[in-house]
Amino acid sequence: MKRISIIISLSVFYISCNNSKTTHGDSLRVAKLEKIEIPAGDTLNIDLVDLKAKGLLINTQVVTVNDDPVYHKTKKFNALPLKELLEKFSSIENLNAANTKVVFECEDGYKPEMPLEKLLSAKAFLAVSDVDAPEGREWEQILKDGHAMKAEPFYLIYAGVSPKDGDFKWPYNLVKIHFAPLNENDAMLVPKDATAMTGYNLFKKHCQTCHAINKIGGKMGPELNFPKSVIEYWKIEDLKAFIQNPASYRNDVKMPTLGIKPTEVTEILKYLEYMSKHKI
Structure with missing residues (x-):
């Protein structure tokens, strides 16, 4: 494959990282990277598993997370400041945070994403092991x-971020970090019908991390639109009830109860109905 030298001339990105006791780079500084060679057409991926295999994720520090949202207790981890990791291993020199999103790719198919600008507002760390793990x-x-x-x-993980703030993603089982334009999939997923917009926003918030629409989204749960929309083979009333309480329909179901209100479920189904007429 032809190789090209890529420099993305966008605004500089920042992350301030520290643990609960010691500040690490609270004053924001410019990320300076050498120009690197990557294959033409390649995306901005950081393969964390590959970095670990090469012995590049070392020199960790202990970070304490109070009220961890995954373990639901105070936890300590051996972690790396995310800013330093991105500076060292990213293929970019500058990144416009306002126009960029971060996609977190997990081994189990979970695929949350968040605006890079939001990520940069926090003190984020990549936990590589658990201090509290059994011997x-x-x-x-x-x-x-x-x-x-x-x-x-x-x-x-984060230092100083409330677990109740749903805008921050805490992906575990994480294997890759991917950077993409903030509105990368708008043309494929955003409805042109205003009556389906509320449902789209709710779907993006609650569902897209696990489910794909037209092959875009998470892979932890089933694709919901292609080749056949879920609303084409589920009874609508059953689908509404299932979304609100999956365990009432399936034993040992992995889909959690998300606390989605009945009115919100109705809006999500409006969006799914719209997308059923707009398949790839």
Whole structure:
């Protein structure tokens, strides 16, 4: 493949990272990277598993997270400041945070994303192991809705961020970090019908991390629109009830109860109905 030298001439990006006791680079500084060679057409990916295999994710510090939203208790992790990691291993010199999103790719198909500008407003760390793990293990097991899940290989954590702030993503089982234009998939997913916009915004907030529409989104749960829309083979009333309480329909279901209100479910179904007429 032809290789090209890429420099993205956008505004400089920043992250301030520290742990609960010691400040690490609170004064924001410019990220300076050498120009690198990457294959033509390649995206802005950081393969965390590959970096670990090469012995590049070292010199960690202990970071304490009070009221961890995944473990639901105070936790300590061996972690790296995310800003330093991005500066060292990203293929960009400058990034316009206002026009960029970060997509977190997890081994289990979970695929949350958030505006880079939001990420930069916090003190973020990449946890590479769990200080509180049982002897002989790198991580304590996660128990979620009765299911045992693994945090490894990596977990994105924050210092000083409330677990109740849903705008911040805490992906565990993390393997890659991907940068993309903020409105990358708007043409494929944003409805042109204003009556479906509320449902789109709710779907993006609650559903897209696990489910894809037209092959765009998470892979933890099933694709909902292609080749056949979920509303074409589910009874609408059952679908409404399932979204609100999945465990009432399926034993040992992995989909959690998300606390979506009945009126919000109705809006989401309006969006799914719209998208059923706009397949790839």
